[in-house]
Amino acid sequence: MLLTIGYAVLALVAVLICVDATSLYLEQKRLDAVADAAALAAADGFALDLQGDEVRATLTSQGVRRQARGLVDDVGEGAVLVSADTPDGRSARVTVGGTWHPPVLTLFVPEGVELTATATSRTALR
Template sequence: MNRLLRRLVKDDDGSTLVLTIGFAAIALALILAVTAATSLLIERRRLFTVADGAALAAAEAFALEQVRFDGTAASPTLTATAIDRAAAEWTRRAAGALADVRVDGASADARSATVTISSAWHAPVVSILLPEGIRLDVTSTARAVFVD
């Protein structure tokens, strides 16, 4: 029995199979992580595109009655209700395939509108290493310009 154990300890046949399986598992985990990171980046860029459009629509959401003239230049006055309505409408129309998109905030100062939008992101392949999903949020600002 001792002779058999010594021979098994010294015999290294089949040890490369264990290494191959280990490296294959590491390679698969790396491929899944890179795939998820790429998907997250693309989803965030798509969300930024929607947020930019919503901020632009909100910054241009003024009526002609809301334009004031100070003697040298004309400038629009933005209202919170018009900004909220324009941002929500743009987001609803432009969301497309983004999951669970919502406007988290829309605000305005004298001449610019700031819109915060969030969306749910899910990894393309759910594994032990990656979360099932996270919430992405982006903020975009656009300035209202009135050309006389």
């Protein structure tokens, strides 16, 4: 009887840990998706410049931040824009952050865990 109760408690703890681990995984994937969407939107915030006979699409860090902030504010659901810039004038790099709180075992992580996700997207126009 005692052995059965011990195994039942052990199984319950294992299930609770799996629930928290799954929740952490899903929160990181959600942040990854928000970062991907924000980088894609930011890469579409290009300005067209006429250089000789060529028209070039260039990104500015200000434009990338504006586009990324708009998307994160609209669909971020608790995510915050950490940084958004363009390293080369053709790519948009966006980092978003958020805090994960365990749904079950909150005693061990009362403040939550800070998560970040970074994504880069390149404009299709040259």
